[in-house]
Amino acid sequence: VNAIAPGYAPTELRGLESLQQERSSTGPSASDLPLKVIASSADYAEAYVFLASDAGSRIATGAILNLDGGLSLRGPVPPQQ
Numbered sequence: 625v626n627a628i629a630p631g632y633a634p635t636e637l638r639g640l641e642s643l644q645q646e647r648s649s650t651g652p653s654a655s656d657l658p659l660k661v662i663a664s665s666a667d668y669a670e671a672y673v674f675l676a677s678d679a680g681s682r683i684a685t686g687a688i689l690n691l692d693g694g695l696s697l698r699g700p701v702p703p704q705q
Contacts, residue, residue: 625686626687626688629689629691629696632652634662659694668691
């Protein structure tokens with residue numbers, strides 16, 4: 625079994641916005657992430673395609689692709705005071 629551990633990806637399927645209520649800014653900004661990039665759904669899709677392909681499934685076993693822009697290595701940016 626292989627898995628994808630995605631980081632933040634902006635979608636319209638979260639919080640109050642998904643209910644057509646007040647707009648929220650619950651996600652990080654690019655400057656909060658070590659790689660300074662907010663991933664899109666398409667960025668994650670390529671990883672799923674790889675694991676489903678012959679190339680990915682042939683030798684990968686028990687793999688977890690941690691696609692969080694480096695956040696798990698560094699941790700979140702502490703709040704500014």
